[in-house]
Amino acid sequence: MNKYSKLLWALALAPAMVGCADDIDTTSGFEVEKPESLAQYEYLNSYGTLKSYLESASKASPDFKLGVALAADDYAKKGAVYMLANTNFMEMTAGNEMKYASIVGDDGSMNFGTVEQFIDNAKAANMSIYGHTLCWHEQQNLKWLNSLIADKEIPVDPDAPGQEVTVERRCIEVCSDDMVDAAWDTQFWIMTDATFAEGDKWELSMNVRATYEASIGTQTHKGAGEYLHWAGCGTVKFTPQWTEYKASGTMDASMAGGHSFAFNINDFAAANEYYFDDISLKINGVEMIKNSSCDDDNMKDNFVSKEKRGGTVPSRFVDSYKEIQAAPGEYEVTVDRRCIRVETDDMVDAAWDSQFWIMTDATFAEGDNWELSMNVRADYEASIGTQTHKGAGEYLHWAGCGTVKFTPKWTEYKASGTMDGSMAGGHSFAFNLNDFAAANAYYFDDISLKINGVEMIKNSSCDDDNMKDNYIAKEKRGGMVPATFVDSYTELVSGNSIPLTPEEKAEALTNELERWIKGMMEACGGYVKAWDVVNEAVSGGPWGQRYELQSANNTDGADKKFFWRDYLGDDFVRIPVKFARQYFEEFGGNPADLKLFINDYNLESDWDDNQKLKSLIEWIARWESDGETVIDGIGTQMHVTYYMNPETQKSKEDHVVKMLELLASTGKLIKISELDMGIADAEGNSIKTADVTFEQQKAMAEYYKFIVTKYFEIIPAAQQYGITQWCITDSPDGSGWRAGEPVGLWDINYARKPAYGGFCDALSQQ
Secondary structure (H helix, E strand, C coil): CCEEEHHHHCCCCCCCCCCCCCCCCCCCCCEEECCHHHHCCHHHHHCCCHHHHCHHHHHHCCCCEEEEEECHHHHHCCCHHHHHHHHHCCEEEECCCCCHHHHECCCCCECCHHHHHHHHHHHHCCCEEEEECCCCCCCCCHHHHHHHCCCEECCCCCCCCCEEEEEEEEEEEEEECCCCCCHHHCEEEEECCCCCCCCCEEEEEEEEEECCCEEEEEEEECCCCCEEECCCCCCEEECCCCEEEEEEEECCHHHCCCCEEEEEHHHCCCCEEEEEEEEEEEECCEECCCCCCCCCCCCCCCEEEECCCCCEEECEEEEEEEEEECCCEEEEEEEEEEEEEEEECCCCCCHHHCEEEEECCCCCCCCCEEEEEEEEEECCCEEEEEEEECCCCCEEECCCCCCEEECCCCEEEEEEEECCHHHCCCCEEEEEHHHCCCCEEEEEEEEEEEECCEECCCCCCCCCCCCCCCEEEECCCCCEEECEEEEEEEEEEEECEECCCHHHHHHHHHHHHHHHHHHHHHHHCCCCCEEEEEECCECCCCCCCCCCECCCCCCCCHHHCCCHHHHHCCCCCHHHHHHHHHHHHHCCCCHHHCEEEEEECCCCCCCCCCHHHHHHHHHHHHHHCCCCCCCCEEEECCEEEEECCHHHHHHHHHHHHHHHHHHHHCCCEEEEEEEEEEEECCCCCECCHHHCCHHHHHHHHHHHHHHHHHHHHHCCHHHEEEEEECCCECCCCCCCCCCCCCCCCECCCCCECHHHHHHHHHHHCC
16 A cells, blocks of 8 residues: 555645645644545546547537536535636536426416526526427426416306205305304404414414405404404305415514404305315414314314304314306317227118128138227217128128127227127128117227137228228218228317317417516526427337327326326427527527527437437437428437346447437537436446446446547537536435436545546547
8 A cells, every 4th residue: 555645645625626635634744544435546646627628629529518417506506516617617508497396386386596596606607508398298397388378268148047066075154144243253263372473473374265255354362352553364266166365474573462363254245155165374484273174173273253243152163065067068079089989970770870890801600709908989879789791781680799889988998709600701890889869979999809719800990991891880871981080089078168279379479488488588588599399398208210209198297297298289499499599689689699509318228229329310300391490409318227138238329329329419508408328237237426446437427428438439520519527526315306326526525536537538548
């Protein structure tokens, strides 16, 4: 082992953030032996800062920026993260703070305070910002977005008779009569054990409703009925629908000594019924309510009432209440679904006036086993019998595949059986649609007919027009023709609300994208000149053809995501591109400076031979085919892994090269947007930070060097837009991102790792 001076070895983290950090005592200078575990890292001290190696690269590619992802709040503290970022990098990407869900509240309000502070701090440090992201299906405010496309209320005839229904809900009920003397003829109190003091902070939330709409004032009391001050917890609006009321404030001197808030229920002068539930009252952050949920009868402590000018008593808890529901309306909606439709008139002669056939190439034989499944619906409920036919209309036997029940709702019909001698020689099943004697419309989808386990249907899903082979119809007593395929149908629905049409939903969401992007561009004021305009648009399949776009139909966990594509169509990318360019210029940006990227992951994938990237390139060509949409660049995330299995690692490296070659061929700006690296053993199992050896770290360093070197070798200088390191340090245990993995260029204590050296080696060669 080497001898070394403790004073010389202990390199301070601040201010340069370029040395190895440790906690060895630096107060004495005597010689000790350097541990081998530290000595092997000593070579890292000879490296400069990352961006010190970029002078030649920057000359060759003036647009190139070395970037880092971080939390805007960490940068604002102006501590270790701030110093390290400023010293080593040229550009920053906020990991979360510039995303929709971080800014848009449940009510649609937008708060750009953190973004504006981030920009101010970046300006002061002469750091550029890369925007992430304007449009994505994750980290969206689902509550607000879904409210924009929720069913709309429809007019209800006020003179139509309403229906009284019982609603089950555990809550507090307070009933009032007509007001006689004052607003406090009827009251409700939320009581606490606390004694209010000047300066106390209070927060109230509760769910409320009333039979009739009313606005109710509040006061501060000592005990129930012991008036103290005219101001309480604000004016509460009640409606026949449950709504959440929230208020907060600071007690003033006039409220000091109080213990309760009083609700003057006869502020609404007529008789009414008021309901309260889920009550929370916090004083200086401490919950005062023992029975917030109203799920037990702990009434005397917190909830007191004076009903109908009576005495003050514990509040009444009820398990249900009555409400009047308006007479429902009836309306027609369009349903998008690819299926078969067969329309009938009234029956004239027989049940087979109108028919539908499922045809097969098989010749039925006695003893054949058959299995039928399909989804069916009709405008009106009907039970339809079936027969066995040879060709369409060539009756063979009165028994077919059973009696099928149709309702206005899609249902699955399943039946199976064994062919008897009377069915032998048949080729089809016939549906006698005039078993229901009135005019109707019948719909069929997802049809499967198996004979002895072999599928007979060539177009089970009804997704193409292969009609003549399997599906024949005789509509409205007409001739036999190929069945009609439709993309949508209409149905009557009853209720007090109506779904928005696809066009209405698209309009609402387009307006929201415009509002959001306009707000972001205004907050940035032209300072943020490059953006992930759309993030992760392409799905992972189907293999063998151009991959589909991400959708609720092909993505796991769709209930926690919001897919703009599902409402705005496959060309939805054009919309944020348009608004980004429009409002960047409106709020002070030079249009020539704005660069918009499509960012995605797994573009270097070897398991599909870079098919996702090939698909993305095709999609971009489509989006730009309108002659107006311009996408400046492609961001490749590269959350990679180094594999200790040499064959696996070689395949990964080969496909990194293929990816860069494909990217270069587009002529677009290319950015490695989110580079980080884990490591896996020979069996492909992830190795955690605590278990990574020095030799494995050196292997990771070589992979970093390989990736960065190949980027500069393959991507032409004019297309080199930057590389962003996604993780400054290794990921802590319990992190939401690659937890416990050695993904950083620095360790958790900001000491350089061999990965840092590999990155520097690649940069130094440019």
